[in-house]
Amino acid sequence: MQTLWSAWMQYLPLLLRGTAMTVELTAAALVVGVLFGFLLALGRLSRVPALDTLATGYVEVVRAIPVLIILFITYYGFAELGLVLSGITAAVVSLGGFYATQYGEIFRGAILGIDRGQTEAATALGLTSAQTMRRVVLPQAFFTILPPATNQLSNLIKDTSLVFTISVADLMYQANSALSVNFLPMDMLLEAGVIYFIFYLIIAKVLGRWEVSVQRRRN
Amino acid sequence: MSNDVVIRADRLSKRFGTLTVFEDVSIEVKKREVVAIIGPSGAGKSTFIRCINYLHTFNQGTLEILGHTIVGGHNHPSKDVLQDIRTRVGMVFQTFNLFPHLNVIENITLAPVEVKKVPRAQANARAMELLEMVGLPHKAEMYPKRLSGGEQQRVAICRALAMEPEVMLFDEPTSMLDPELVGEVLAAIRRLAKEGMTMVLVTHEMQFAKEVADTVVIMADHGVVEKGPAREVLESPRTERAQSFLHRVLNPEEVPDPLEQEVLPIGGRR
Amino acid sequence: MHIALEYAGTIGVGGLKDVALTVVSLILSIILGTLFALGRLYGPWPVRTLIYWYVEIIRGLPAILQLFIIYFGFTQWGINFSPLTAALIWLVAYGTGYAVEIFRSGIMEIPTGQREAAAALGLSSRTTMIRVVVPQAYAIMLPPLTSFVVLQLKNTTLLYLIGFADIMYEARLGVDATNHAAILYFMAALAYLILSLIIGRVGVRLERNVAAYR
Numbered sequence: 001m002q003t004l005w006s007a008w009m010q011y012l013p014l015l016l017r018g019t020a021m022t023v024e025l026t027a028a029a030l031v032v033g034v035l036f037g038f039l040l041a042l043g044r045l046s047r048v049p050a051l052d053t054l055a056t057g058y059v060e061v062v063r064a065i066p067v068l069i070i071l072f073i074t075y076y077g078f079a080e081l082g083l084v085l086s087g088i089t090a091a092v093v094s095l096g097g098f099y100a101t102q103y104g105e106i107f108r109g110a111i112l113g114i115d116r117g118q119t120e121a122a123t124a125l126g127l128t129s130a131q132t133m134r135r136v137v138l139p140q141a142f143f144t145i146l147p148p149a150t151n152q153l154s155n156l157i158k159d160t161s162l163v164f165t166i167s168v169a170d171l172m173y174q175a176n177s178a179l180s181v182n183f184l185p186m187d188m189l190l191e192a193g194v195i196y197f198i199f200y201l202i203i204a205k206v207l208g209r210w211e212v213s214v215q216r217r218r219n
Numbered sequence: 220m221s222n223d224v225v226i227r228a229d230r231l232s233k234r235f236g237t238l239t240v241f242e243d244v245s246i247e248v249k250k251r252e253v254v255a256i257i258g259p260s261g262a263g264k265s266t267f268i269r270c271i272n273y274l275h276t277f278n279q280g281t282l283e284i285l286g287h288t289i290v291g292g293h294n295h296p297s298k299d300v301l302q303d304i305r306t307r308v309g310m311v312f313q314t315f316n317l318f319p320h321l322n323v324i325e326n327i328t329l330a331p332v333e334v335k336k337v338p339r340a341q342a343n344a345r346a347m348e349l350l351e352m353v354g355l356p357h358k359a360e361m362y363p364k365r366l367s368g369g370e371q372q373r374v375a376i377c378r379a380l381a382m383e384p385e386v387m388l389f390d391e392p393t394s395m396l397d398p399e400l401v402g403e404v405l406a407a408i409r410r411l412a413k414e415g416m417t418m419v420l421v422t423h424e425m426q427f428a429k430e431v432a433d434t435v436v437i438m439a440d441h442g443v444v445e446k447g448p449a450r451e452v453l454e455s456p457r458t459e460r461a462q463s464f465l466h467r468v469l470n471p472e473e474v475p476d477p478l479e480q481e482v483l484p485i486g487g488r489r
Numbered sequence: 490m491h492i493a494l495e496y497a498g499t500i501g502v503g504g505l506k507d508v509a510l511t512v513v514s515l516i517l518s519i520i521l522g523t524l525f526a527l528g529r530l531y532g533p534w535p536v537r538t539l540i541y542w543y544v545e546i547i548r549g550l551p552a553i554l555q556l557f558i559i560y561f562g563f564t565q566w567g568i569n570f571s572p573l574t575a576a577l578i579w580l581v582a583y584g585t586g587y588a589v590e591i592f593r594s595g596i597m598e599i600p601t602g603q604r605e606a607a608a609a610l611g612l613s614s615r616t617t618m619i620r621v622v623v624p625q626a627y628a629i630m631l632p633p634l635t636s637f638v639v640l641q642l643k644n645t646t647l648l649y650l651i652g653f654a655d656i657m658y659e660a661r662l663g664v665d666a667t668n669h670a671a672i673l674y675f676m677a678a679l680a681y682l683i684l685s686l687i688i689g690r691v692g693v694r695l696e697r698n699v700a701a702y703r
Contacts, residue, residue, distance in 0.1 A: 061682060064639070064681060064682045064685035064686070065643075065678045065681055065682060066643040066644075066646040066681055067643075068646045068647065068657065069646060069657065069674055069677050069678045069681065070678075072670070072674045072677075073670075073671070073674045073675065073678065076664065076670035076671075076674065077670045077671035077674045077675065078671070079670065080668070080669065080670045080671045081671050115314075115316070117312060117314050117315075117316035118316055118318065120269075120274055120312070120316065121310075121312060121316035121317075121318070121375075121378075122318075122330075123274060123305065124272055124274060124305060124308075124309075124310035124312075124379075124388075125305065125306075125309075125310075125329070125330035125334065125378070125379070125382060126302055126305035126306035126330060126334045126382065127329075127330060127333055127334055128298075128302070128334075131333050131334070135329060135333060136318055136329075139320045139321075140318070140319065140320050154549075158550070158551040158552065159551070160551075161551035161552075161553050161554060162551075162553060162647075165650070172551065172553065172554065175554075176557075179561065183565075184565055185557070185561040185562045185564060185565050186558065186561075186562035186563065186565040186566065187565070189554060189557055189558045189561065189562045190558070190562070192554060193550050193554055193558070196549065196550055196551055196554065197546070197549045197550060200545075200548070200549030200550075201549065204548075204549070
């Protein structure tokens with residue numbers, strides 16, 4: 001018991017350094033995913049056929065490909081074609097590009113879920129389509145978006161654990177390097193697991209509960 | 220267009236694929252005139268009134284409105300033209316369509332502030348005047364969900380009036396309301412009519428149409444079957460289709476019960 | 490182009506292995522998932538709590554971490570699984586965690602009126618479950634089940650990291666031998682894309698079949 005605890009304590013700083021990288025990666029990929037996802041949703045809802053086809057094609061293809069392969073294509077594949085990305089850049093591009101499809105579909109669903117009468121009323125009042133989107137559609141879509149968006153955030157943070165395969169020093173990477181030194185794979189993996197699980201609980205439970213209370217206050 | 224004609228629809232037709240919604244509908248609305256469109260459901264009334272402010276396109280015919288001319292078919296009017304029409308034509312919907320995330324006063328001031336760039340304070344003051352007029356000043360801070368249907372519809376009328384429209388369109392404004400709430404909404408519309416607002420009104424309220432409308436248009440079977448001065452059309456319709464429609468709405472108890480056609484004992488077999 | 494041809498065969502064989510593993514693990518996790526879901530809904534409280542935390546842990550930990558715990562972690566305690574055994578244990582454990590939630594929400598979405606009507610007709614709770622609730626629940630569950638199948642298939646990409654010879658493993662071998670990362674990883678992506686499309690088609694077909702009464 002004593003030795004177990006000391007191994008956990010000894011490698012905690014290393015794992016926490018990895019955790020910092022995990023958090024940074026998650027934040028960067030989230031920003032990319034949300035912004036790009038919004039554009040994808042607008043593209044799919046656009047009346048311009050070319051935009052619709054382009055966005056739909058992107059979403060359908062990218063979300064069917066496992067994240068690990070996307071990582072390898074952007075890191076190794078792009079490099080072979082002359083576009084050399086650093087591990088971190090490749091990670092942000094891959095995760096952001098993949099989660100944009102998830103966020104895009106969430107946004108699209110929420111926008112489509114808004115009653116037609118709402119846009120009709122806004123149009124009849126003379127609001128432009130941009131104003132209708134900004135003042136009428138998006139504020140209403142926001143609360144439908146929150147729960148699935150939180151869910152995807154917790155998936156995103158878990159998927160950052162794949163970036164160790166392209167040598168980005170995240171939490172999973174540090175756990176692996178620790179276990180290859182101290183030969184305590186179960187301890188190191190469980191310790192990393194506890195850290196991941198804390199993030200999961202914060203996102204799923206705390207955010208989830210906050211959303212429910214906000215929702216309740218609104219009604 | 221003679222000077223006091225505000226809207227002239229000339230033989231408008233609307234189709235979705237092979238489905239005809241309405242065909243060859245012509246109406247004319249003069250300044251300060253109230254035109255009521257009545258008729259059985261499915262006659263295309265709601266779609267037609269949406270063509271007037273171009274919420275729906277139409278396939279054929281010519282629409283002259285507030286000095287603009289729109290020809291049906293593939294040439295969409297420019298954004299500026301649509302914007303001009305929509306800021307000058309107000310619309311009230313069957314399902315109210317208030318914005319649920321905005322409170323009453325925000326619902327009313329949204330368009331004046333965003334579209335006409337009216338200063339917020341001025342927009343708020345005007346909104347309060349309008350709420351006063353429909354008897355709802357105390358509900359200004361409430362959200363639509365908290366209001367009864369009749370109150371929501373009166374707010375929706377204020378929202379349209381806040382743009383200071385020259386024409387008001389009403390699409391069955393009372394058909395979603397409980398009977399006891401219809402009166403308060405009709406009172407607001409009646410008041411507008413007295414003040415000389417130009418209005419087109421799709422309605423099921425025959426008595427009300429007779430009272431406020433100058434002209435009544437009966438739409439049935441995808442077209443206009445009769446139109447003329449309200450009292451004349453409603454009291455002594457000339458066409459047979461109009462007669463049968465009016466007879467049925469005025470004497471609902473005479474409509475045969477379909478179950479009586481072929482009486483089956485409940486729980487029995489054929 | 491000949492590189493693509495050269496490796497198409499081995500990548501295809503890897504794909505077959507992935508499909509086989511996915512199918513086997515799916516069947517097991519759907520059976521276990523149904524049982525766990527019933528336990529989670531109607532079992533005594535220790536069972537309910539246990540299943541609740543099992544699901545949370547499966548959903549809360551990164552997939553790769555779970556796989557590594559089974560394959561590498563257990564070696565610390567002297568337990569050595571072969572890549573295939575570890576892969577199967579993990580896919581079933583993971584799949585069960587997700588299946589529980591899909592089934593549970595499927596069952597909960599059945600209106601209480603259905604149960605009341607069945608009770609009023611004198612059906613036993615067992616018959617109600619088997620004849621009324623579960624068939625409707627399966628229909629509700631079809632769309633999330635389809636995405637669950639795709640998720641499990643995509644999860645097999647991780648197996649190459651413990652040395653299981655699947656699509657990714659073959660692609661990786663090819664890259665190491667030829668340095669043609671772009672084309673080979675693209676082929677791997679294409680393999681998954683095709684498989685996902687097939688699953689999606691089947692899902693839509695099934696949904697259309699049950700749509701009759703939904």
